[in-house]
Structure formats: C-alpha cells, structure tokens
Amino acid sequence: MKKFIYGFVIGAVLAFPMGINFGKDVPLLSNPFAAKPDIPSRIVERTGDLLQETKETIHEATKPVQEQMKK
Incomplete structure (x- = not known):
C-alpha cells in the first residue's frame, strides 16, 4: 500500500506541471510558471x-x- 501511495504522490507532482503546460499549449517540460x-x-x-x-x-x-421561401 505504501508503494501505491508513493507512486500516486510522485505521479501527481510530475503530472500537475505538465497538465498546466498542456493547457497553455507550450512544451510539456518547460517551466509552467x-x-x-x-x-x-x-x-x-x-x-x-x-x-x-x-x-x-x-x-x-x-x-x-x-x-422554399424564394419560390
């Protein structure tokens, strides 16, 4: 269970900035701020x-x- 939680937290930390960049139409690995x-x-x-x-x-x-209206 610990591995799942660690993986979830690390995935969220990595995915959040990439999601911001995706929404702004900029390269995914650039600085979102x-x-x-x-x-x-x-x-x-x-x-x-x-x-x-x-x-x-x-x-x-x-x-x-x-x-039809023209006729």
Missing part, C-alpha cells in the same frame, strides 16, 4: 473560429428553407 499566458488573444482567436464555423453550419441547415 515562467511565461504569462496571453489568454485574451487566445480566447478571441478560438471564439472567432468557432463563430465562423457556427455561421456556416447554420447557413447550411437553413438553406432548404431559404430556397
């Missing part, structure tokens, strides 16, 4: 892409109805 994340620009970039994809999907879904 060194660079300030540019969160606002990342949010704008990701939501812009998502918004464009959503508009295209809605346009494709409503295309048959729009064609």
